[in-house]
Amino acid sequence: MNNNSRSQNTSLGIVGFGAFGQLAARHLGQHFKVSAYDPSPGLASVAKQLGVPLASLRSVSQADVILIAAPVSSFEQVVSEIAIACKPGALIVDVGSVKVGPAEIMRRLLPKHVDIIATHPLFGPQSAINGIEGLKIAICPIQGKQHVRLAAFLRNALGLTVIMTTPEDHDREAAVVQGLTHLIAKVLLRMGPLPTRMTTKSFDLLSEAISMVQHDAPEVFEAIEKANPYAGVVRRRFFDLATSMSVELESALRTSPHNKTGQ
Amino acid sequence: MNNNSRSQNTSLGIVGFGAFGQLAARHLGQHFKVSAYDPSPGLASVAKQLGVPLASLRSVSQADVILIAAPVSSFEQVVSEIAIACKPGALIVDVGSVKVGPAEIMRRLLPKHVDIIATHPLFGPQSAINGIEGLKIAICPIQGKQHVRLAAFLRNALGLTVIMTTPEDHDREAAVVQGLTHLIAKVLLRMGPLPTRMTTKSFDLLSEAISMVQHDAPEVFEAIEKANPYAGVVRRRFFDLATSMSVELESALRTSPHNKTGQ
Numbered sequence: 001m002n003n004n005s006r007s008q009n010t011s012l013g014i015v016g017f018g019a020f021g022q023l024a025a026r027h028l029g030q031h032f033k034v035s036a037y038d039p040s041p042g043l044a045s046v047a048k049q050l051g052v053p054l055a056s057l058r059s060v061s062q063a064d065v066i067l068i069a070a071p072v073s074s075f076e077q078v079v080s081e082i083a084i085a086c087k088p089g090a091l092i093v094d095v096g097s098v099k100v101g102p103a104e105i106m107r108r109l110l111p112k113h114v115d116i117i118a119t120h121p122l123f124g125p126q127s128a129i130n131g132i133e134g135l136k137i138a139i140c141p142i143q144g145k146q147h148v149r150l151a152a153f154l155r156n157a158l159g160l161t162v163i164m165t166t167p168e169d170h171d172r173e174a175a176v177v178q179g180l181t182h183l184i185a186k187v188l189l190r191m192g193p194l195p196t197r198m199t200t201k202s203f204d205l206l207s208e209a210i211s212m213v214q215h216d217a218p219e220v221f222e223a224i225e226k227a228n229p230y231a232g233v234v235r236r237r238f239f240d241l242a243t244s245m246s247v248e249l250e251s252a253l254r255t256s257p258h259n260k261t262g263q
Numbered sequence: 264m265n266n267n268s269r270s271q272n273t274s275l276g277i278v279g280f281g282a283f284g285q286l287a288a289r290h291l292g293q294h295f296k297v298s299a300y301d302p303s304p305g306l307a308s309v310a311k312q313l314g315v316p317l318a319s320l321r322s323v324s325q326a327d328v329i330l331i332a333a334p335v336s337s338f339e340q341v342v343s344e345i346a347i348a349c350k351p352g353a354l355i356v357d358v359g360s361v362k363v364g365p366a367e368i369m370r371r372l373l374p375k376h377v378d379i380i381a382t383h384p385l386f387g388p389q390s391a392i393n394g395i396e397g398l399k400i401a402i403c404p405i406q407g408k409q410h411v412r413l414a415a416f417l418r419n420a421l422g423l424t425v426i427m428t429t430p431e432d433h434d435r436e437a438a439v440v441q442g443l444t445h446l447i448a449k450v451l452l453r454m455g456p457l458p459t460r461m462t463t464k465s466f467d468l469l470s471e472a473i474s475m476v477q478h479d480a481p482e483v484f485e486a487i488e489k490a491n492p493y494a495g496v497v498r499r500r501f502f503d504l505a506t507s508m509s510v511e512l513e514s515a516l517r518t519s520p521h522n523k524t525g526q
Binding site for chain 1 (some may be wrong): 383385386390398399401426428433436437439440441443444446447448449450451453454457458460461462463464465466468469471472473475476488489495498499500501502504505506508509512516
């Protein structure tokens with residue numbers, strides 16, 4: 001594995017060929033010999049279009065680098081199957097939105113002879129629509145030393161901004177970042193179609209933020225809220241602050257003289 | 264008054280030389296002979312810098328066009344003083360965030376021989392920092408026919424996007440647009456400093472939206488929440504939806520098996 005780009009001889013096995021797995025194949029195809037595994041039907045044509053052969057989990061798990069982009073519900077099962085098939089010296093990387101739980105699972109189930117890096121690309125197909133240069137990725141080294149070279153590759157070959165962190169620090173910050181974005185988006189979506197005509201710049205930004213996450217799979221929201229150990233605190237704080245603000249406002253507006261003008 | 268630009272001989276009196284009055288002077292100085300009135304001390308140097316003479320309310324009220332950018336608290340008083348001093352055929356325009364109340368006050372207090380247009384520029388000094396071209400302004404004709412020429416001027420000379428509407432339609436839509444932006448900003452500001460490192464694109468947009476309104480004068484929020492007749496419904500709906508979502512989430516997360524992985 002070189003710093004700037006890898007030889008087409010390095011094999012990359014993508015486990016889970018959904019929206020993110022396909023995005024990864026699109027950007028990593030020129031750097032690796034890519035294959036992918038996914039149990040879902042109907043992926044043949046997109047795989048063909050991307051030039052990625054679909055293979056069994058066992059076969060994909062024998063790659064030099066294994067990228068786990070599997071859904072939350074099958075993560076532990078998938079890791080235990082990779083654990084049996086992977087070869088010594090392999091690099092195993094996951095890409096989930098939450099890091100404490102998956103890092104613990106990978107550390108517990110994978111053999112000592114592989115390197116493990118937990119990552120969270122802070123983007124998805126929606127934000128990567130104009131390319132991934134300058135986008136952010138959080139990296140948590142779990143086992144082995146390959147994170148140094150991976151970080152250099154992500155910076156130099158893909159142009160990503162790399163944030164080195166730990167699963168705990170990641171989840172603490174992501175609980176606020178993703179927790180709040182999704183909570184606000186969910187509340188606003190329930191308010192019905194938002195205005196688009198008489199809008200301010202700040203409201204347009206708010207609408208854009210919401211539209212970026214509103215098509216996320218329900219599992220993403222569930223993962224953020226359920227699997228991030230810090231999500232509950234952030235969620236309850238948000239709702240508590242909203243409630244106390246509501247009470248304050250209603251009482252302030254009741255007691256003060258009604259003012260019919262506005263600026 | 265020409266369609267494309269006005270002669271320097273048309274006089275414009277700005278009543279209220281705060282942040283918005285100054286912004287107006289900056290963009291209208293080349294089209295009008297501008298003077299301004301403001302009872303606050305300490306405005307001499309900014310007025311000088313903008314080349315705008317400060318004058319009495321009585322003198323400013325004798326202009327061909329009077330722009331009322333006064334704070335909510337003095338709006339009715341200011342309009343009643345303008346009513347005495349303004350000349351026949353004058354055009355009187357306000358620029359507040361709420362339109363039903365101010366339109367009613369202007370219609371009630373101003374003489375029949377002037378034209379009245381209630382407007383809401385959907386921007387402020389913050390969003391106009393890179394110029395005003397393409398920004399939006401809502402216009403509600405209240406009395407007379409000068410709105411046709413005003414709209415043409417705003418479009419052609421200033422490059423604004425003009426939205427013709429009524430005070431009621433404006434306030435109904437603004438209650439959602441401005442009400443939600445300010446409510447969300449206020450709740451998030453109470454959460455403390457927001458993360459800036461491990462952020463997603465959607466969270467960055469959210470943060471930007473908040474930073475645009477967080478320095479608004481407290482009167483702006485008060486005006487939106489108190490003076491917009493539709494604000495209460497929007498506010499209560501937002502808080503009710505937040506509360507019911509909180510209850511739903513807590514119960515869903517309690518009953519379902521804890522899933523420690525995330526994607």
